[in-house]
């Protein structure tokens with residue numbers, strides 16, 4: 001036996017912990033679990049210790065057998081992108097289903113280690129159709145180079161509220177958008193760690209979406225305060241929609257509800273926000289957010305298409321998606337009929353509370369745009385909701 | 400934006416007008432790099448172009464610049480990600496506003512403001528993903544047009 005001890009048995013037991021801190025598992029359970037796995041990792045440890053003790057080298061990592069050594073990966077004019085890398089069969093073959101629920105990189109010499117590699121139980125999204133979109137690589141590159149900074153890219157010093165009612169409307173809209181941006185970041189967060197690393201392009205893109213949403217949350221929180229106003233009222237109706245998005249049964253369903261319907265709607269609100277802006281500060285905020293949001297919507301559209309194209313039982317997949325969309329549209333309807341969202345938009349549209357009636361006509365136009373663009377994106381994904389859509393095509397406002 | 404007024408005079412609508420904006424984009428590469436790459440084909444359609452006919456050109460944006468500006472016909476429309484169509488007067492009003500703001504349009508004359516209600520500029524596409532490209536690259540396209548403040552536009556009669 002070596003001087004370096006393989007000494008798991010001599011480790012002290014963890015103290016019992018009765019506190020209420022958020023935990024994934026108790027320390028006791030964790031320690032117990034890793035003791036149970038000891039047969040597997042303890043054997044590797046022992047082999048390594050013995051080798052070190054003998055003073056011998058392994059050099060197995062220099063064995064090129066089964067590797068893609070020598071595969072030419074050439075940068076394009078804009079540098080070395082994933083699209084450039086994936087042009088080679090060796091690195092660009094995306095498995096329809098992966099057996100690798102661990103961290104071994106796609107394209108590495110990993111087959112021979114399959115029995116020794118651990119399984120990450122949480123990596124349970126193991127099929128391409130649930131995460132892939134044909135524009136993923138493009139959108140990932142675009143997201144990286146089109147980042148902006150809400151601290152320095154917005155001309156904050158130019159912000160001068162026009163009147164109290166318009167500023168209140170801007171603050172209420174900002175409060176609502178701050179709420180929305182939380183879920184748009186948390187939904188991908190809920191799935192990223194479940195996606196098997198073979199689909200790293202999807203994981204990476206979703207990380208950019210999270211960064212975008214963090215920035216949106218940040219910029220709308222700042223906007224609410226920067227004009228001397230305040231964060232105003234959260235919207236219980238909208239929060240039910242956010243909850244429904246967050247708790248979607250599958251990644252594709254949630255991506256449909258968040259990216260296609262929800263963010264399609266938010267994209268229109270951003271466009272309207274730019275249209276309605278009374279200051280260059282607001283123009284800049286909405287225009288920059290609009291760009292990010294359109295990436296998320298584009299991903300959602302082709303992710304839904306990827307799922308519907310590849311589903312083994314297309315009829316069942318469509319029926320399931322329609323059943324999900326029936327309820328999903330209703331919770332989104334609950335959200336977009338909410339006065340805490342519609343009325344500030346109408347005040348901005350009408351140029352003040354006195355002309356809120358005129359503003360509602362503008363909201364009516366927005367409504368029709370949101371529904372029509374949603375249906376067009378569904379069509380593009382091969383998901384025909386035209387006869388089934390449960391959101392009225394016209395704004396249900398009695399005048 | 401760092402564009403300074405020059406003594407160049409270019410007619411609108413013309414290929415030369417958009418090529419001059421492309422040249423400005425190349426001159427301000429650092430600024431456009433800071434906005435991020437832009438890859439899309441934008442078509443501009445002017446209903447009352449020279450001779451009173453519809454005038455169409457496509458500006459092909461690639462990475463941080465313009466790859467080409469080309470005169471096209473109706474049959475080429477599907478090559479465009481999105482189409483911005485309107486009359487000359489709307490362009491004149493927009494450019495006047497940009498010139499007055501020294502490279503920044505007034506609140507009522509940004510591209511998004513003018514296209515959002517579908518009038519006075521209609522932004523449309525054969526493919527919703529193509530129309531989304533107009534939103535994805537909006538800041539770059541706005542700054543591209545903002546360089547119209549760096550020269551004099553001659554508004555020829557139709």
Ligand SMILES: [Fe+2]
Nearest residue numbers: 181184213216
């Ligand atoms: Fe967002």
Ligand SMILES: [Fe+2]
Nearest residue numbers: 184263293296
């Ligand atoms: Fe988003």
